[in-house]
Amino acid sequence: MRATAEPVDGNKVKLSVEIDETEVDRVLDEAVRTLSRQARIPGFRPGKVPRRVLEARMGGAVALRAEALREALPDFYAQAVVDAELDVINTPEIDITAGEESGPVAFDALVEVRPLVGVPGYGGLLVTVPSPVVSDEDVDAQVDRLREQEGELVEVGRPARDKDNVTIDVHGNDQSGEEVVGVDDFVYEVGSGTVVAELDDHLRGSKPGDVLAFSATPAGGTAVDFKILVKDVKEKHLPEATDAWAEENSEFATVAELRADLHQRIGRVKIVQTQMALQESALGALVELVDEDEVPEVLVDQEVEQRVHDLGHRLEQQRINLDQFLAATGRSGEDLLAELRVDALRAVKADLALRAVAEAEELTVTPEELDVEIEAMAERMEVDPAQLRAQLDRAGRMAAVRSEQRKAKALTWLLDHVELVDEDGNPVSRDALRATPEAGEDESGGTTPEVVDEAEQVSASDEDAPGLAAGDGGDETDAEGDDEHEGES
Numbered sequence: 182m183r184a185t186a187e188p189v190d191g192n193k194v195k196l197s198v199e200i201d202e203t204e205v206d207r208v209l210d211e212a213v214r215t216l217s218r219q220a221r222i223p224g225f226r227p228g229k230v231p232r233r234v235l236e237a238r239m240g241g242a243v244a245l246r247a248e249a250l251r252e253a254l255p256d257f258y259a260q261a262v263v264d265a266e267l268d269v270i271n272t273p274e275i276d277i278t279a280g281e282e283s284g285p286v287a288f289d290a291l292v293e294v295r296p297l298v299g300v301p302g303y304g305g306l307l308v309t310v311p312s313p314v315v316s317d318e319d320v321d322a323q324v325d326r327l328r329e330q331e332g333e334l335v336e337v338g339r340p341a342r343d344k345d346n347v348t349i350d351v352h353g354n355d356q357s358g359e360e361v362v363g364v365d366d367f368v369y370e371v372g373s374g375t376v377v378a379e380l381d382d383h384l385r386g387s388k389p390g391d392v393l394a395f396s397a398t399p400a401g402g403t404a405v406d407f408k409i410l411v412k413d414v415k416e417k418h419l420p421e422a423t424d425a426w427a428e429e430n431s432e433f434a435t436v437a438e439l440r441a442d443l444h445q446r447i448g449r450v451k452i453v454q455t456q457m458a459l460q461e462s463a464l465g466a467l468v469e470l471v472d473e474d475e476v477p478e479v480l481v482d483q484e485v486e487q488r489v490h491d492l493g494h495r496l497e498q499q500r501i502n503l504d505q506f507l508a509a510t511g512r513s514g515e516d517l518l519a520e521l522r523v524d525a526l527r528a529v530k531a532d533l534a535l536r537a538v539a540e541a542e543e544l545t546v547t548p549e550e551l552d553v554e555i556e557a558m559a560e561r562m563e564v565d566p567a568q569l570r571a572q573l574d575r576a577g578r579m580a581a582v583r584s585e586q587r588k589a590k591a592l593t594w595l596l597d598h599v600e601l602v603d604e605d606g607n608p609v610s611r612d613a614l615r616a617t618p619e620a621g622e623d624e625s626g627g628t629t630p631e632v633v634d635e636a637e638q639v640s641a642s643d644e645d646a647p648g649l650a651a652g653d654g655g656d657e658t659d660a661e662g663d664d665e666h667e668g669e670s
Contacts, residue, residue: 212249343372
């Protein structure tokens with residue numbers, strides 16, 4: 182079999198395939214054997230039906246040949262895609278040009294391939310990230326959070342202001358006059374915004390004995406007429422940060438030791454935050470360079486379909502259906518699809534942009550790197566590396582694995598070459614982002630749970646951070662393959 186590819190309009194390619202007569206005869210023989218086993222003809226046992234009888238039953242030799250070609254063409258096409266190293270993204274339009282009745286077979290396949298998009302200026306991107314530098318104010322804030330745990334509420338004779346704790350009676354009626362809120366002796370922090378925003382506005386400047394009346398609409402509810410009685414106003418007095426306080430409330434003997442430990446812990450959190458922001462912002466800046474007109478709709482449609490499938494699978498695990506999910510989130514199916522399409526478009530742009538950088542920078546994957554990746558994939562999938570490699574080869578997916586590695590290299594290249602500044606425009610040193618905790622160092626010490634909690638929240642919020650695959654997910658390459666046989670772009 183011989184395959185040649187010729188670019189045509191847009192990102193389409195005309196794939197011309199020639200199949201020798203010996204290969205055609207082979208598939209004809211296979212078709213005859215298969216049909217002979219399947220046929221139920223009086224006087225013949227399964228598998229023993231002669232070819233001439235099958236031809237007669239099917240309407241002649243040409244009809245039998247047509248059936249054999251119909252079964253074999255997808256495999257011939259798939260092999261031709263691999264041989265021509267095409268990265269196909271859509272189903273082909275196949276036209277048999279010769280050999281329908283006899284002799285060698287030739288066919289043309291018009292296929293849409295993944296385009297190489299332009300990313301002008303990718304080498305000079307400026308990215309703003311949070312500063313990894315720990316300031317005295319950062320440490321002060323953490324010390325104050327520790328002091329807050331030992332704070333004492335003291336009644337004051339002045340009007341209430343933010344951060345004060347007020348004791349209030351809260352009552353509210355709906356528009357029919359029925360009481361829907363009734364709480365006495367409720368302790369509330371002014372400025373916290375945990376009830377309705379209007380409550381904070383009225384409490385600021387209030388004094389014990391004041392009666393406040395206003396209307397407000399709680400989130401997701403209807404209008405309520407509130408009546409508030411202010412009973413007392415207290416401010417929190419924090420203990421002084423002395424060595425005695427530090428020894429009593431931490432594992433350290435002095436405030437200086439506590440602050441040094443906080444400085445290290447905050448620094449680790451800031452490094453994680455900055456590293457995550459770097460990848461998110463750098464990839465976002467690269468995505469902005471991709472012209473939406475260069476993005477094939479079929480890729481976006483496929484990405485939306487995959488996201489809908491993934492969402493359905495997650496909902497199934499939680500034992501709820503899509504209708505229940507939409508009702509709980511207050512969205513329609515159209516709203517959900519619109520949201521998914523926005524994310525899908527960004528994901529496809531990221532995929533195409535990273536491929537473009539890999540091509541522009543001539544990033545390659547060595548055989549040794551491919552071996553390491555296959556071994557890692559095999560370990561994750563709990564299969565034998567040789568078995569996985571054979572599956573990938575049979576499915577024509579090895580090029581897709583190399584392509585994912587090239588994109589990973591492109592992302593690394595991008596992160597190493599963007600210019601970094603903090604929110605104030607000051608340069609950020611990459612050396613500061615490479616700092617890591619010392620080996621064996623305790624990450625979850627008992628003195629500063631707030632710092633540790635913040636680091637965990639940062640990690641948890643990264644679930645939708647862009648990855649390397651189309652869809653930003655870096656999904657495992659399907660070892661068994663499918664009808665799409667990707668090539669390396």
